[in-house]
Amino acid sequence: MILISLIVCALISYLMGSLNSAIIVVKLLKNEDIREHGSKNAGLTNTLRCYGKFPALLTLIGDLAKGVVAVLVSQAIMNAVSGGTYDLRFVGYFCGLFAVLGHIFPLYYGFKGGKGVLVCSSVLLVIDPPAFAIVIVFFAIVTAATKYVSVGSISAALFYVAMTFAMNYFMRHTALSAVLSYTICTALEAAVLIYMHRSNIQRLRNGTENKLGEKKKDS
DSSP: OHHHHHHHHHHHHHHHHTSOHHHHHHHHHHSSOGGGSTTOOOSHHHHHHHHOHHHHHHHHHHHHHHHHHHHHHHHHHHHHHHTSOSOHHHHHHHHHHHHHHHHHSOGGGTTOOOOOHHHHHHHHHHHOHHHHHHHHHHHHHHHHHHOOHHHHHHHHHHHHHHHHHHIIIIISOOOHHHHHHHHHHHHHHHHHHHHHTHHHHHHHHHTOOOOTTOOOOOO
16 A cells, blocks of 8 residues: 555656646747747746746746645655655655656656756755755855856756765764665656756857856857
């Protein structure tokens, strides 16, 4: 029963993650497909560059909210099914991974979505607020230093994995087996996020990646 419930929660998280805020917002406000404009990525940065601050703000709120809701709903279900005995932190990491996968490979949009950075951030926010605060500061420092959002995102994804292990093993003294299960989930998230930034990595190598606040270059 526990395993079936966990699978159901993962499915719910994936379906919630598949509700891509950038695609929905741009379609409702502009009657256009964000995936046909700019970098063609259905995410916050491309929405901001192509459509401005208000659509980007709505995208930000939507993507953060769905990650938070997916984790909280999954934890509530597993808590009720297990009678409060199941590791809800693991539920958060595991189902959060599926919310991120839903955002990147959305069922409703031909499996073509965004890069998952915002959803990953919201998952960490609800599971581990102290780690979230540290990772966000790290992201901000790297982005400010390099002027590349992509470099900040990739670096933060890797740092996210390290922080998951450090916070749970060294700070909370959680059992190693549990910590490894958390870390594996975050490592899979990081791997997918970095893979989704492969075009950014290529542009960084070519010197054509857009810097923060800079007009779009020709690739």
